[in-house]
Amino acid sequence: MLRQALAFVAAVGLVGAVAIPAYAVVDGSLDESQSAGGAVLLSGSGLDIAEMEFAAPAIDQRDSYTGLPDQPTGEQMAAAYRLAGGNISWPAGDDYPFANGAGDAMSSLRYATRNCTDFVAWRLNRDAGSFGEPWLMDWGYLTPNGGDASNWADAWTAHGWATSTTPVVGAVAWFGYGANHVAYVQAVGDDGTVTIEEYNWVRLTYGMRTIATDSIPLYLYPPPTP
Numbered sequence: 001m002l003r004q005a006l007a008f009v010a011a012v013g014l015v016g017a018v019a020i021p022a023y024a025v026v027d028g029s030l031d032e033s034q035s036a037g038g039a040v041l042l043s044g045s046g047l048d049i050a051e052m053e054f055a056a057p058a059i060d061q062r063d064s065y066t067g068l069p070d071q072p073t074g075e076q077m078a079a080a081y082r083l084a085g086g087n088i089s090w091p092a093g094d095d096y097p098f099a100n101g102a103g104d105a106m107s108s109l110r111y112a113t114r115n116c117t118d119f120v121a122w123r124l125n126r127d128a129g130s131f132g133e134p135w136l137m138d139w140g141y142l143t144p145n146g147g148d149a150s151n152w153a154d155a156w157t158a159h160g161w162a163t164s165t166t167p168v169v170g171a172v173a174w175f176g177y178g179a180n181h182v183a184y185v186q187a188v189g190d191d192g193t194v195t196i197e198e199y200n201w202v203r204l205t206y207g208m209r210t211i212a213t214d215s216i217p218l219y220l221y222p223p224p225t226p
Contacts (some may be wrong), residue, residue: 182220196210
């Protein structure tokens with residue numbers, strides 16, 4: 001479950017510098033025509049967003065703010081993404097759309113549901129603005145020569161996509177050939193730690209951990225969208 005509201009920055013009237021991670025809103029300003037079908041009332045001075053009412057007809061004030069419900073649908077997430085102009089910082093929490101799938105089933109992303117690879121593939125799509133079929137990046141695009149987590153670093157190398165031992169928010173944490181595990185980088189600390197979100201570290205279950213940055217052999221940076 002998403003336990004906190006979606007955070008983003010409204011440029012209108014914002015005073016001072018705010019440290020924001022990758023995918024955070026840089027310019028949250030909207031005009032009335034952009035707001036039809038979903039009320040996103042932007043704060044001129046705050047980061048937090050409370051409830052979002054997607055049925056509201058238009059923005060009628062500039063000094064309030066609203067946000068996503070605790071369990072947003074794909075359509076609601078897509079609406080929030082569009083209204084934020086694609087520059088968005090998603091809250092931590094289990095937003096995986098196949099959380100009720102059987103562990104031996106295959107999702108429409110073409111990885112096994114509730115496995116680490118399917119969850120990370122979902123997050124890469126989410127960050128790129130893809131919230132359902134047809135996905136921008138499924139198994140055939142990300143890891144066409146093998147979908148196991150141990151294959152992911154080689155797939156990035158074969159594609160010519162960037163990798164590094166330095167984490168960034170939105171990257172894939174690759175745990176090495178033997179561990180056969182990948183996770184999503186949610187936050188990077190200034191104390192030598194990284195916060196990751198993952199599935200199937202505990203069997204078929206969502207989890208979040210903060211661990212040493214150098215305990216992960218390689219970070220696979222978000223791939224270009226096709």
